[in-house]
Amino acid sequence: MSVSIQEKDFDLNSELAALRGNTAQIGALVSFTGLVRDFSNGGNIENIYLEHYPGMTEKALGKIISEASTRWNLLGVRVIHRVGQLAPGEQIVLVATAALHRAEAFSACEYIIDFLKTDAPFWKREQTNKGTHWLETRESDERRTARWEDKPA
Amino acid sequence: MKIELLYFGRPSEILRISRESVDLPDELPEGSKTLADLLAWLKLRGENWQQALAENRVRCAINQEFCKPNSPIKAGDEVAIFSPISGG
Numbered sequence: 001m002s003v004s005i006q007e008k009d010f011d012l013n014s015e016l017a018a019l020r021g022n023t024a025q026i027g028a029l030v031s032f033t034g035l036v037r038d039f040s041n042g043g044n045i046e047n048i049y050l051e052h053y054p055g056m057t058e059k060a061l062g063k064i065i066s067e068a069s070t071r072w073n074l075l076g077v078r079v080i081h082r083v084g085q086l087a088p089g090e091q092i093v094l095v096a097t098a099a100l101h102r103a104e105a106f107s108a109c110e111y112i113i114d115f116l117k118t119d120a121p122f123w124k125r126e127q128t129n130k131g132t133h134w135l136e137t138r139e140s141d142e143r144r145t146a147r148w149e150d151k152p153a
Numbered sequence: 154m155k156i157e158l159l160y161f162g163r164p165s166e167i168l169r170i171s172r173e174s175v176d177l178p179d180e181l182p183e184g185s186k187t188l189a190d191l192l193a194w195l196k197l198r199g200e201n202w203q204q205a206l207a208e209n210r211v212r213c214a215i216n217q218e219f220c221k222p223n224s225p226i227k228a229g230d231e232v233a234i235f236s237p238i239s240g241g
Contacts, residue, residue, distance in 0.1 A: 122240025
């Protein structure tokens with residue numbers, strides 16, 4: 001279970017290889033990669049700037065991963081979230097999960113990214129051709145998180 | 154009562170501040186202080202503070218846990234003030 005908040009980019013293949021390690025116990029590896037789009041409601045995106053709350057971010061992500069680990073039998077989790085200035089097309093976030101079988105790996109990966117969106121202290125500012133603005137938690141993201149409340153593993 | 158304040162997101166940009174130490178005055182309502190008391194006191198700083206800290210625009214954390222306006226604050230707490238989060 002490992003979390004990194006970093007400015008530098010990440011390589012999906014090497015992250016998945018590291019998550020697999022040397023064991024042949026893992027039957028399923030699932031990963032989600034979030035990318036910077038080049039458009040939004042605010043116009044054409046020139047770049048985005050991401051900041052976070054050092055200390056609280058790691059705690060919040062640790063709590064999300066630990067909750068996921070009680071719901072599903074996970075053999076490994078890797079979360080990377082980038083901060084600083086990012087251009088369209090760049091990778092923002094990686095959530096990767098390893099489990100014995102695919103159902104657990106799929107569900108846990110979705111659970112972690114859903115809660116990261118609503119419970120981890122990151123802030124995103126978009127620079128578009130029309131100006132800059134801070135994005136806010138989307139209701140659709142809050143609804144996705146709320147779905148898990150009464151959903152059995 | 155001394156507390157540490159941190160600012161993130163929109164309020165941090167508008168108010169041009171990322172952190173400060175403040176000493177909450179004793180003339181605030183007797184008894185335990187809440188987050189709402191702190192925000193009301195900060196809004197005395199002027200119109201840009203009133204706008205930046207308007208209730209529907211800010212969220213807060215005390216000692217790195219999300220909290221509500223009626224959450225109590227005690228000396229030495231780390232209080233963060235920010236716009237709604239938007240990661241991922």
